[in-house]
Amino acid sequence: MPANESTLRTTPLRDRHLAAKAKLVPFAGWEMPLQYSGIGSEHLAVRQRVGVFDVSHMGQLEVVGARAEALVERLVTARITGLEVGAARYGVVCREDGGCLDDVIVYRLADDRFLVVTNAANHERDRDWFERHASEFGCTIRDRRDEFAMLAVQGPAARALVASLVETEGASADPLPLLPPRMRCRTLRVAGVTALACGTGYTGEDGLELLVAPDAAGALWDALVAAGAQPCGLGARDTLRIEACLPLYGNELSERRTPLAAGLDFCVAFGTGFIGEEALRASAPPAELLVPLLADRRTIPRAGCPVRCREGGEAVGEVTSGTFSPLLRRGIALAYVPRACAVPGTTVDVEIRGRVHTATVARKPLHRTAGSAASSDDDGRAG
Amino acid sequence: MAVPRRPTVRDKEEPALAEEHYPDDLRYHPEHDWARIEGDTATFGITWYAQDSLGEVVFFDAPEVGTQVRKDEPYAEVESVKAVSDVFAPLSGEVIAVNEELEEHPELINEDPYGRGWLVRVRLADPSEADELMDAAAYRDLLQSQE
Numbered sequence: 001m002p003a004n005e006s007t008l009r010t011t012p013l014r015d016r017h018l019a020a021k022a023k024l025v026p027f028a029g030w031e032m033p034l035q036y037s038g039i040g041s042e043h044l045a046v047r048q049r050v051g052v053f054d055v056s057h058m059g060q061l062e063v064v065g066a067r068a069e070a071l072v073e074r075l076v077t078a079r080i081t082g083l084e085v086g087a088a089r090y091g092v093v094c095r096e097d098g099g100c101l102d103d104v105i106v107y108r109l110a111d112d113r114f115l116v117v118t119n120a121a122n123h124e125r126d127r128d129w130f131e132r133h134a135s136e137f138g139c140t141i142r143d144r145r146d147e148f149a150m151l152a153v154q155g156p157a158a159r160a161l162v163a164s165l166v167e168t169e170g171a172s173a174d175p176l177p178l179l180p181p182r183m184r185c186r187t188l189r190v191a192g193v194t195a196l197a198c199g200t201g202y203t204g205e206d207g208l209e210l211l212v213a214p215d216a217a218g219a220l221w222d223a224l225v226a227a228g229a230q231p232c233g234l235g236a237r238d239t240l241r242i243e244a245c246l247p248l249y250g251n252e253l254s255e256r257r258t259p260l261a262a263g264l265d266f267c268v269a270f271g272t273g274f275i276g277e278e279a280l281r282a283s284a285p286p287a288e289l290l291v292p293l294l295a296d297r298r299t300i301p302r303a304g305c306p307v308r309c310r311e312g313g314e315a316v317g318e319v320t321s322g323t324f325s326p327l328l329r330r331g332i333a334l335a336y337v338p339r340a341c342a343v344p345g346t347t348v349d350v351e352i353r354g355r356v357h358t359a360t361v362a363r364k365p366l367h368r369t370a371g372s373a374a375s376s377d378d379d380g381r382a383g
Numbered sequence: 384m385a386v387p388r389r390p391t392v393r394d395k396e397e398p399a400l401a402e403e404h405y406p407d408d409l410r411y412h413p414e415h416d417w418a419r420i421e422g423d424t425a426t427f428g429i430t431w432y433a434q435d436s437l438g439e440v441v442f443f444d445a446p447e448v449g450t451q452v453r454k455d456e457p458y459a460e461v462e463s464v465k466a467v468s469d470v471f472a473p474l475s476g477e478v479i480a481v482n483e484e485l486e487e488h489p490e491l492i493n494e495d496p497y498g499r500g501w502l503v504r505v506r507l508a509d510p511s512e513a514d515e516l517m518d519a520a521a522y523r524d525l526l527q528s529q530e
Contacts, residue, residue, distance in 0.1 A: 039464045040439050235438070235465060298442050300462055324441045324464045353460075353467070 011056035012149050012217040020231050028120035030057040033233040040326035042236035043243075046203050047327055047367060050155035051232035052224045055209070056217065059123030060148050061130055063114040065139030072106055072114050075133060077259055077276070079269035083108045088183045088200060091267045092259040093126060094276030098283060099255035100262075102126050103247065105200055107185050115144070115196075119249050133275075149217035153229055154207035154240075161227050162208055165191040179208065191223030202237065204244025204365050239323050242332055245292045245364035251303060251320045252290055252334055261286035261336065288317055289342035292366050293350070293359040295331030300324050301350045301359060305333075308349045309341035319350065328370050337361065403431050406497055410513055411522035412455075412473035417497065420513055425474055428501045429461065429492065432526055437463040440492040443485040443502065450478045452505060454512050459502065461492065474512045476505035 008031040017024060022033035033054060035042060045051045063072055073080040078091030085108050093101040102122040107115040118126045123145060130141045153162055159179055166175035167189045180186045185198040196211040212220055225231060238248075247253050247262050258280060259268050270277060295301050300322055307317035315338035322333035333350075341348055346361040363369040409417040415433035419426040434440065442462040452458040457469035458478075482501050485491060492500040517525065 035438070038439055239464060298444070300442070300467070302467075324462075326464070 009057070011054055012214040013054045013056065013221055016218060016221050017054065017231075020225075022231070022233060025234070027234055028057060030120060032057060033231070035233040035235045036231045039233075039235035039239060042230060042232035043239045043326040045230040046155045046205055046232060046236065046240055048156070050153060050157040050161050050207075050229045051203075051236070052221065052229035053152040053154065053232050053237055054149075054217075054221070055152050055237075056149040056214075057120040058150055059118040059120060059126065060144040060211070061116045061118060061123075061127055062109075062142040062144050063116065063130065063134070063139055064112060064142065065134075065137060066112055067137040068112050068114055068139050069108075071130075071134060071137035071139045072116070073272055074137070074274060075130060076104065076106055076116075077264075077268045077272075077274050078106065079272050080106060080114075081272065085110055086180070086184050086186055088185055088198060089267070092253070092264060093129065094259065094274065094280075095255060096275055096279060098258045098260075098276040098279035100249070100253040100257055100259060101129060101255065102249055103253055103264075105198075107196075107198065109185075117150075122249060147213070148211045149214045150209060150211050151217065151220060151224065152201055152203075152207065152209045153224060154201045154203040154205045154232075156206060157228070158205070158207035161224065161229055162190060162197070162210075164227055165223055167192070182206075191220055193220045193223075195220065202244075202246055203240040204246065204367060205240075238321075239326060242321050242323050242334060243325050243327065243365065243367045245334060245366060247290070247334070248321060257336075258283065258286065261288060262290045285339070287315065287339060288336040289339055290320070290334060290336055291342050291344075292362045292364055293319070293322075293333040293335050293348065294328070294362045294366070294370055295322075295333065295350070295359045296357050297330065299350075299352055299357040299359075300331035301333040301335070301352055301357075305335075306351045307335050307337050307359075308351075309338050310347055310349065311340055313338060313340060317348075325366065327367055331359075332366055332370075333359070401431055401434075401494055401496060403435070405430065405519040405522055407519045409497065409519065410473065410516035411519065411525075412471060412516055413525060414455075414469075414471035416471050416473045418473040418513070418516060419497075419501075420474075420507075420510070423507050423510060424479065424504060425476070425507055425513075426501050426504050427470075427473060428496055429470060430522070431496050433468070434493045434496050434500070437461060437468055437493075438465050439463055440489040443482075443489050443492065445481040445485070446478050446503065448478050448481060451508075452476060452478060452503075454515075470502065472505075473516055474505065474510075475508040477508070478503050479506050480504035 017033040025034045076091035163176040182199040193216040201207040301319045302322045305319040317337035319335040325332045444460040452472040454475045459470040
């Protein structure tokens with residue numbers, strides 16, 4: 001690396017990625033695997049069997065204090081009061097004006113202790129934001145990012161695979177019920193490694209995210225891969241989450257978007273007194289709403305492409321994420337579109353590199369509904 | 384119970400990705416395109432380096448037969464999962480054939496960039512333009528100097 005380039009952080013699994021022939025790329029200040037065998041192959045592995053992702057670049061903050069629940073309630077849109085020990089909740093951290101600072105998952109580890117998992121690019125800002133408000137609640141914020149590596153095991157076979165590596169008391173005990181259900185967490189020993197296992201994910205499939213000590217990450221990775229988990233990189237992580245219609249901070253979420261415009265109403269608990277609540281309550285219904293798009297044959301809408309409704313009106317929306325779905329074999333996207341055309345089945349015009357192509361507003365999530373008549377919405381980040 | 388590693392629910396074989404190579408019988412353009420010259424016609428494609436940088440190709444937006452292409456100018460687009468890229472003409476001429484197999488199998492560009500992944504065939508306007516292209520050794524040097 002040239003001497004004048006700032007150094008990228010690396011995860012404890014870098015040598016594993018190289019051994020598996022990963023393409024390493026810079027991401028949010030980290031050197032991360034983009035792909036191993038190929039984005040399409042990895043995407044399908046997660047939809048059909050099980051993949052494993054190194055997500056150690058993500059951040060972790062611990063909130064400690066008798067009034068920790070109140071502090072987290074104040075800073076996160078979700079209802080935190082009454083969250084049980086061992087339960088998790090997805091929410092947004094907002095500014096006073098309702099703009100998004102980050103989307104996070106909050107885990108209650110004890111009555112007076114919460115773990116907040118942050119996006120890599122926002123971790124330091126999130127930490128400063130929590131620290132700024134902590135003293136008002138007599139709480140301490142601990143930056144635990146360097147204490148954890150994180151592996152996500154995702155896919156229909158993910159639970160069975162992790163269960164096969166869990167130690168049980170007695171030879172005949174079934175480990176599967178020991179795994180935390182969706183949106184819960186518990187400490188387990190997986191392949192001899194102590195892990196905080198969480199029933200969460202970012203792919204739209206069932207699965208777990210495992211937080212472990214950095215020096216144990218290699219052994220856990222080896223065991224998961226040996227048991228059949230396919231290594232998957234950030235490329236597939238992105239195609240999977242777009243297909244599952246899950247927002248990415250920096251694309252769908254930003255300071256100039258509110259969680260309501262992004263369709264995250266389910267995690268915005270009015271009445272809990274979070275920062276930004278008053279602004280959101282007072283604001284007019286969003287003029288643009290986030291919707292998934294299925295592109296017409298042979299086109300891929302990309303971030304920044306303008307989107308226009310056919311029913312007249314001058315308002316122009318914008319694609320925030322676009323890619324090719326290896327499962328659906330067509331371009332897919334997430335876009336903010338004028339409210340009038342934010343209805344499944346609506347045809348919109350997307351301008352891609354100077355030419356106009358049609359796309360159809362679809363129902364979430366795309367990997368379950370594309371081509372089928374009806375579905376229920378996926379409720380957020382939980383795998 | 385261990386989960387089987389090999390895919391069992393795929394409708395085609397896992398493709399063998401091409402090894403990095405730059406055939407000696409081709410001429411190379413600095414925008415990572417190659418030309419196989421056959422008298423007054425030539426076949427064009429993109430190099431191993433180009434397909435590797437792009438990732439899995441999903442669409443090849445081909446020009447129509449009869450289109451005039453000009454040396455050093457883009458004549459088509461190749462789109463992968465993560466990006467779209469212009470394809471540059473190494474030589475000038477008229478498109479006389481387009482690889483129609485790429486419509487259903489764009490991944491041939493990754494798997495066999497110099498063979499079944501060919502893009503277009505062109506009747507050359509000025510065969511002497513080939514003197515400006517690089518041979519395989521010079522192209523490999525170019526790639527090394529880019530690292």
